[in-house]
Each structure stands twice: as C-alpha cells, then as structure tokens.
Amino acid sequence: MGSITTRKRKDGSLSYRARVRVMREGTAYHETKTFDRRPAATTWIMEREKDLAKPGALEELNVSDPPLSKAIERHTEETVKDIGRTKAQVLRTIATYPIADLPCSTIKSKDIIEFLQFLPGQPQTVANYASHLASIFAIARPMWDFRLDDREMRDAITVARRIGIISRSAQRNRRPTLDELDRLLAHFIDRRQRTPQAMPMHKVIVFALFSTRRQAEITRSHLG
Structure with missing residues (x-):
C-alpha cells in the first residue's frame, strides 16, 4: 500500500515523498521517491505497485x-x-x-x-x-x-x-588555562549565589569540558 508524506523544505517549498511498501510471503520491499507535485507522486505509486505485483519481481529486486x-x-x-x-x-x-x-x-x-x-x-x-x-x-x-x-x-x-x-x-587555536578556568568558575559560582535564578554556568562549563560536546549539542540536551 502506497503513502505520500508532505514535507516542508528549508526554502519554504513543499515536497511529496511517495512510498511503496510490499510484503509477500515473508519478503519485504520498500521504495521511495520525492516529487514536487502530489499528482506525480500518486501516479508513481500506482505504476510501481503494478510493476511489483508481477510474478517474481519482488524477489528479484531484493536479491539483485x-x-x-x-x-x-x-x-x-x-x-x-x-x-x-x-x-x-x-x-x-x-x-x-x-x-x-x-x-x-x-x-x-x-x-x-x-x-x-x-x-x-x-x-x-x-x-x-x-x-x-x-x-x-x-x-x-x-x-x-x-x-x-x-x-x-x-x-x-x-x-x-x-x-x-x-x-x-x-x-580552536588553544585551550583555556587552569587559571582561566578557575576564574571563570569562581565568577559564575559567585553570580549563582547572588542570583539563584541565573543559569548555572559553572556546571555547564564543567559538562562541556568533560563531555566534549559542541555548544549546539549542549543547548539541545534534555535531562533523562
């Protein structure tokens, strides 16, 4: 049975991903193709399902x-x-x-x-x-x-x-020195004590150092 998924590209335009999935006697086959127009995606699904319904077509595709x-x-x-x-x-x-x-x-x-x-x-x-x-x-x-x-x-x-x-x-052309790290941690610990609602940057710094993750990866992290 075929399906069509509509996706929005980064430029704002829409794409239509057509997917054909066939299961016969324990043999599975998947095929997808993307189109700029939904009618074209619908036509492709109908044609591919017809082709795959032919005797031996599915087995040959999976092997070769x-x-x-x-x-x-x-x-x-x-x-x-x-x-x-x-x-x-x-x-x-x-x-x-x-x-x-x-x-x-x-x-x-x-x-x-x-x-x-x-x-x-x-x-x-x-x-x-x-x-x-x-x-x-x-x-x-x-x-x-x-x-x-x-x-x-x-x-x-x-x-x-x-x-x-x-x-x-x-x-990165260098690593922070131990003295620089000490001063950064001291600054953010002091700020946290004075303003409890502030971001605990001293913990973020330590996490970044030991996890070696990028800034974008850290900001997307979630607590388990």
Whole structure:
C-alpha cells in the first residue's frame, strides 16, 4: 500500500515523498521517491505497485538490488575494527530515514542532499552524518557488489558544502588555562549565589569540558 508524506523544505517549498511498501510471503520491499507535485507522486505509486505485483519481481529486486539499510547492516556486522559508539549511533539513525529504504542503485545525489536537509542540528553535526554515510558508499560496491554509486555521494557532499548544509567544525587555536578556568568558575559560582535564578554556568562549563560536546549539542540536551 502506497503513502505520500508532505514535507516542508528549508526554502519554504513543499515536497511529496511517495512510498511503496510490499510484503509477500515473508519478503519485504520498500521504495521511495520525492516529487514536487502530489499528482506525480500518486501516479508513481500506482505504476510501481503494478510493476511489483508481477510474478517474481519482488524477489528479484531484493536479491539483485538490496536497500541502503542492508548495506548499513552489513557494514556494522562485518567491520572488524571497532566503529565506535558515535558512528554506530549515526548509522542506526540513518537507517530510520526513508533513504534507507531505497534500493542501492536508485540513490542519487539529490536523494542524499534531501536527506541531509531534513536532519536536525548544526551544519557541523550534519557533516558528521554525511561522513559516516560516505563510508558506506565507499565500500559497498567492492565489498558486497551492492550498486551504491560513490560518485553520487561525493557530488552530494560537494553541493551540501557549497550551499551550507554541511560545514567543518569551528577551529580552536588553544585551550583555556587552569587559571582561566578557575576564574571563570569562581565568577559564575559567585553570580549563582547572588542570583539563584541565573543559569548555572559553572556546571555547564564543567559538562562541556568533560563531555566534549559542541555548544549546539549542549543547548539541545534534555535531562533523562
């Protein structure tokens, strides 16, 4: 059964993401495509459902052209070296987005750019997602013969960087000295004592130092 999701782009325009999901005898297949007009999305769903209803079509697609989520899964399972908690979490998150349902051979730079546009967070955080996704594109074809085109990923990163979707983290040329930290903490502790309703910046500073998180990440944090 097909579905259409309306999304608002950062420039204010609307996009219509059509999704086809078919389950037959334990075999599942997902496919998505984005359109600028709802009628075009509706027509595509009808045509794809008709094609997938043909005998053997679903089985052939899953064997010859698995979705991106399968490449993510195999990378996570088969990588010998420790990929780290951050990368593992990023890959798990990517797998929850519609792009992960797309067959590998169908993913174009515009699909990747659209995925990056809808990610929350600062351009530096989005760049982290792009970097980890690029690692999947780099090895999928030579390692598993999955038809992910590394050129599409590189093109997407180039465009995303040019239009400001991703950017490098701000460079820091030095760390605060212990004396500077002492003075900062003393200042904010004194302010907190004089004005209890003030932000507990002394705690924020210590949290930032030991968590190594960016300012934007800290301001989005929630207490569990």
